[in-house]
Amino acid sequence: MTDFFISLGMDATWAFFVASLCGVLLIAFPLMLAVALIIYTDRKIWAAINLRRGPNVVGPFGILQSFADGLKVFLQETIIPSAANKGIFILAPIITFTVALLAWAVIPFDAGVVLSDINVGLLYILAISSLSVYGVTMAGWASNSKYPFFSAMRAAAQMISYEVSIGFILVCVVLYAGTFNLSAIVEAQRGHGLGFVNGYYFNLLLFPMWVVFFISSLAETQRVPFDLTEAESELVAGYQTEYSSMAFALFWLGEYANILLMCSLNTLLFFGGWLPPVDWAPLYWVPGIIWFLLKTFFFFFMFSWVMATVPRYRYDQLMRLGWKVFLPMSLIFVVLISGWLMLTRYDEPEYDCVPASTAGTVTTDGTVLCGPEGNLP
Known part of the structure; x- marks a missing residue:
């Protein structure tokens, strides 16, 4: 362009x-x-x-x-509590919304269809998603009300605890793909399952990590059964209690943009991204972006399905799941996957070399000249 x-x-x-x-x-x-x-x-x-x-x-x-609904909130008056810190109160929803959009800069919708195809795209996603806690914390503190403040403390502890597990799950994916680039991670899943399935979900070592990642995605986005940041029976509406009009709408836009982001990450990291489910030539006639959108919508349907059917966790259950179950489990699988890859992928380096009197010399075409016995020094 x-x-x-x-x-x-x-x-x-x-x-x-x-x-x-x-x-x-x-x-x-x-x-x-x-x-x-x-x-x-x-x-x-x-x-x-x-x-x-x-x-x-x-x-x-x-x-x-x-x-x-959007037109209604746009036309409403924005009410700021008299005891609130007005600057931070207004800044909090802006940060939440902006951070939710920034993460999409490295999401590839198809081969080459990405705003910024950086080599550390996965690290960028992890860094940006970590910033979302600031908007929630600032909203709870600036409201100068106990219910939003309790909600903000819950959100900070919840998001940090599940981001730790997500980080180790991403390490597992990177170990298999050998790169932090999201496009390369998708391509590494081509024909991964027995040569005909496109996706890491078919891998017996990575499938449990996808299950943990999906559940952690629910907790990261404060969806049921982990919506403890706005539990109606305890916190009225959580950190959003004092917000109205477009400030409230920005929180909702940011929340749903994050939900779509986590759905797309499930697609990219474990289900082959824009690749068809099966590595079969006729399926590639369908544009890659269609496969990407279909898979992302499938995960969003699962998010909604869980929300409509699963009861809310208690807060102690939420934290126990994150620190005592998911964190040890993800650490164990990092060890298992790295050990498996060391056993199956470690080979002696192969050199394209020709015998020469001067060992180790590199020619202009990149050929390494070996010693008289054909070995590098």
Whole structure:
């Protein structure tokens, strides 16, 4: 895209800036549209499981209900409590929303369809997701109310405890793929399962890690059964209690953008990303982005399914699961996977060399010249 703007006579620096801005908008606008649609889908799935109709009045089949709700909160007055720290109170939802969008910069939707295909994309995701706790903590503290503050403390402890497990799960994936680049991780899953299944989920060592990752994704995004940050019976609405209007909407947009992010990470790390489920030539006729979206929606359906059927955990159960079950389990699998790879992948280095009198000399074409016995010094 930068070359296109340069061909129009634009300066290289400005061409790069405009191309980057266009890339950001091409991700941000569809993402906001997707958030509105998955809120509607979320409510429809809950209603179907509970034998209700769900949204069905605004627009065909109620599909415009999310947009009507968004217009309503946009037109409402933003009320800031008199005892609140006004600067931090306003800044908290902005940080939550912004951080949720920043993580999508390295998500590949298809081969080559990514805003920034950096080599440390997985580390970038881990770093950005760790920042989301600041928005929640700032909201709880700035509200100057005990219920939001309790919720913020819960959120900080919950998100940190499950991010530790997620970090070790990512180590397991990186060990198998040999890279932190998300596109390369997807390609490493091509034909991984017995030569015909595209995905690490088929691996007996990585499948338990996907189960832990999926459950940790629920806890990371404060979804049922881990929505202790806004448990209605205890905390009214948690850290969002004092928020209204667009400030409240920014929290919701950030929350659902994070949910979509975790669904896409499940897809990219364990289920082959944009690759078809089976390594069969006719399936590749379907565009990769279609496979990516279908898999991401499947995981979102699982998120909604769990929310409609599983009761909420107690807080002590939540922390026990994170620190006493998932953390030791993920550590054990890091050892198992690294040991297995050492046993199955370790080979003596192979050199493309020819006998020569001067050992270790490298020619212009990259060939290493061996010693008289054909061995490197």
